[in-house]
Amino acid sequence: MTVRSGHDPESSQVMDSLVRVSFTVIALLSQAAAAHDLSLTQLRVLAILRDREPKMAELAQYLGLDRSSVSGLIDRAAGRELVRRDTSSDDGRAVRVSLTPDGRRLARLLTDEIGGLIRPMTGNLSPADQRRLSVLLNRLID
Amino acid sequence: MTVRSGHDPESSQVMDSLVRVSFTVIALLSQAAAAHDLSLTQLRVLAILRDREPKMAELAQYLGLDRSSVSGLIDRAAGRELVRRDTSSDDGRAVRVSLTPDGRRLARLLTDEIGGLIRPMTGNLSPADQRRLSVLLNRLID
DNA sequence: TATTGTTATACTCTATAACTATA
DNA sequence: TATAGTTATAGAGTATAACAATA
Numbered sequence: 001m002t003v004r005s006g007h008d009p010e011s012s013q014v015m016d017s018l019v020r021v022s023f024t025v026i027a028l029l030s031q032a033a034a035a036h037d038l039s040l041t042q043l044r045v046l047a048i049l050r051d052r053e054p055k056m057a058e059l060a061q062y063l064g065l066d067r068s069s070v071s072g073l074i075d076r077a078a079g080r081e082l083v084r085r086d087t088s089s090d091d092g093r094a095v096r097v098s099l100t101p102d103g104r105r106l107a108r109l110l111t112d113e114i115g116g117l118i119r120p121m122t123g124n125l126s127p128a129d130q131r132r133l134s135v136l137l138n139r140l141i142d
Numbered sequence: 143m144t145v146r147s148g149h150d151p152e153s154s155q156v157m158d159s160l161v162r163v164s165f166t167v168i169a170l171l172s173q174a175a176a177a178h179d180l181s182l183t184q185l186r187v188l189a190i191l192r193d194r195e196p197k198m199a200e201l202a203q204y205l206g207l208d209r210s211s212v213s214g215l216i217d218r219a220a221g222r223e224l225v226r227r228d229t230s231s232d233d234g235r236a237v238r239v240s241l242t243p244d245g246r247r248l249a250r251l252l253t254d255e256i257g258g259l260i261r262p263m264t265g266n267l268s269p270a271d272q273r274r275l276s277v278l279l280n281r282l283i284d
Numbered sequence: 285t286a287t288t289g290t291t292a293t294a295c296t297c298t299a300t301a302a303c304t305a306t307a
Numbered sequence: 308t309a310t311a312g313t314t315a316t317a318g319a320g321t322a323t324a325a326c327a328a329t330a
Contacts (some may be wrong), residue, residue, distance in 0.1 A: 013276045014273075017275075017325095020279075133278040207321070210324095233287095
């Protein structure tokens with residue numbers, strides 16, 4: 001995936017390295033997920049639910065997916081006992097999703113394994129360069 | 143997607159920003175592809191074929207997919223006249239894949255549109271910082 | 285026999301449209 | 308009526324296994 005477009009060479013080069021690194025990182029995440037028979041999307045579900053117990057519509061919002069797609073995702077995750085559906089007490093229509101103990105354990109394990117996969121890349125940099133990279137990356141998304 | 147693991151804080155922070163930026167970049171690429179009714183994988187196919195005319199097995203290698211999956215991908219891309227299959231002259235079993243003129247036009251257009259989507263992010267950085275970021279990112283993957 | 289590519293099959297992911305139940 | 312969620316359906320992406328053609 002090369003991004004060439006008739007602009008400043010700095011701009012093209014940084015876009016190019018960004019895209020290449022992004023594909024690499026996402027491939028590592030997918031690999032970690034696949035090792036536990038999870039898709040990248042299911043990995044995202046577990047990551048989101050680590051810090052939240054959203055309603056279905058909120059989860060769909062986080063994931064950027066249609067509510068109907070999330071129904072299927074949660075069906076399959078619940079079938080594996082990774083997540084649980086609870087009907088809301090205040091709104092009889094709403095369904096709140098949360099991690100089961102198994103789901104939380106797997107989420108933690110995945111976090112560690114992903115760290116192990118990415119660290120070989122970042123380990124090429126000195127701690128100071130890691131800080132610099134982190135600052136520059138954060139300025140891209142803040 | 144947060145990567146926490148009991149190591150140096152620099153290491154965790156850079157991994158975290160890497161993952162977040164990677165998701166953002168991949169989402170932009172998917173968005174650019176979707177605007178032309180392409181999946182991220184089909185976008186990758188077009189990008190790979192810009193510089194190569196691989197055999198099916200080689201293309202599968204580049205994509206990291208099974209040959210059977212690539213058969214379907216190329217079926218659909220060929221159905222849209224974006225790519226062409228040619229039987230190899232030297233090996234009667236092999237099939238060589240290449241972009242059609244339409245495919246090449248679309249690949250070029252996508253390159254420009256992706257640049258337009260990513261530049262707002264990188265535009266926050268000075269040319270000097272862009273160079274620094276590029277150097278640091280390249281050290282992750284070289 | 286081994287390799288290249290395709291096909292058959294099955295499953296996940298995703299969206300759209302139609303539906304149920306609740307507000 | 309409007310909203311939350313599910314279901315039905317369809318299509319893309321993916322892998323595994325079985326196959327035909329060629330080496």
